[in-house]
Amino acid sequence: MKLLKWLSVTDRFYKIYLDKQLAPFGINSSQHMFLIKICRSPGILQDSLMDMFYVHPSNIVRTIAALEKQGMITRSPSTKDKRTCNLYPTDRALSVIDEVQAVCEKTEALLLQGINKADQELFLKLLTQAGKNITAELHIERTEEEFND
Amino acid sequence: MKLLKWLSVTDRFYKIYLDKQLAPFGINSSQHMFLIKICRSPGILQDSLMDMFYVHPSNIVRTIAALEKQGMITRSPSTKDKRTCNLYPTDRALSVIDEVQAVCEKTEALLLQGINKADQELFLKLLTQAGKNITAELHIERTEEEFND
Numbered sequence: 670m671k672l673l674k675w676l677s678v679t680d681r682f683y684k685i686y687l688d689k690q691l692a693p694f695g696i697n698s699s700q701h702m703f704l705i706k707i708c709r710s711p712g713i714l715q716d717s718l719m720d721m722f723y724v725h726p727s728n729i730v731r732t733i734a735a736l737e738k739q740g741m742i743t744r745s746p747s748t749k750d751k752r753t754c755n756l757y758p759t760d761r762a763l764s765v766i767d768e769v770q771a772v773c774e775k776t777e778a779l780l781l782q783g784i785n786k787a788d789q790e791l792f793l794k795l796l797t798q799a800g801k802n803i804t805a806e807l808h809i810e811r812t813e814e815e816f817n818d
Numbered sequence: 819m820k821l822l823k824w825l826s827v828t829d830r831f832y833k834i835y836l837d838k839q840l841a842p843f844g845i846n847s848s849q850h851m852f853l854i855k856i857c858r859s860p861g862i863l864q865d866s867l868m869d870m871f872y873v874h875p876s877n878i879v880r881t882i883a884a885l886e887k888q889g890m891i892t893r894s895p896s897t898k899d900k901r902t903c904n905l906y907p908t909d910r911a912l913s914v915i916d917e918v919q920a921v922c923e924k925t926e927a928l929l930l931q932g933i934n935k936a937d938q939e940l941f942l943k944l945l946t947q948a949g950k951n952i953t954a955e956l957h958i959e960r961t962e963e964e965f966n967d
Contacts, residue, residue, distance in 0.1 A: 680829035
């Protein structure tokens with residue numbers, strides 16, 4: 670039962686830590702991944718975020734609405750597919766995104782403290798394998814892009 | 819950013835899987851750890867669960883109240899310390915706990931599918947290290963018992 674426990678503890682506490690670190694930027698640990706992706710790929714389709722982060726469509730809608738309300742992104746209906754939107758970062762988002770990314774990298778470095786480089790890589794590989802095992806069991810569809818992300 | 823992403827995905831989906839598997843027993847993925855502990859240590863003090871699972875006191879109170887309402891546990895004020903309670907499993911809990919534990923073990927086996935025994939042990943060791951790194955950063959107090967759990 671240690672595996673379930675430590676997955677839960679580690680996930681919960683890195684998010685508490687990240688929330689504290691991200692608070693000055695007006696975003697939280699359920700938004701940073703989306704904001705970084707939108708800043709790095711302006712115009713990205715809202716629907717493509719679903720496959721990328723394995724998130725339920727209703728959660729995407731909620732997170733995107735929150736980021737828009739916070740003045741971090743803008744939406745415009747896709748010309749290719751009217752059922753979805755293109756997402757663009759605002760100047761405000763672009764002005765903080767490097768710092769947001771640095772906070773995420775600092776969080777990862779903190780998690781990996783005291784673990785040598787080879788074990789860090791193996792850890793990530795094994796964690797990814799575990800994640801793919803469980804999403805496959807639940808028949809979650811994945812895109813190639815997601816695998817490379 | 820892969821580490822944060824896969825911690826989040828793996829934790830989220832094992833809980834979705836576990837919720838489905840635990841539904842027939844009337845409990846969920848935020849309750850199983852407590853129920854197992856109470857069944858294996860009848861009379862355990864409610865306060866000791868806090869240190870064991872790094873859970874906020876208000877969450878413990880909520881989870882214990884839910885398990886009591888579901889007829890899984892009973893509480894009685896501690897004779898040693900009136901501020902806390904001794905927790906006992908009901909016959910109903912004892913009749914399902916082995917199956918609940920088997921479901922948890924099946925979930926762990928699913929996560930670890932395709933990973934050899936040595937890597938499984940290393941994975942757990944590295945994940946535990948990552949969890950301790952982040953809880954130490956947030957100054958979460960831990961007991962020796964917790965470390966051995």
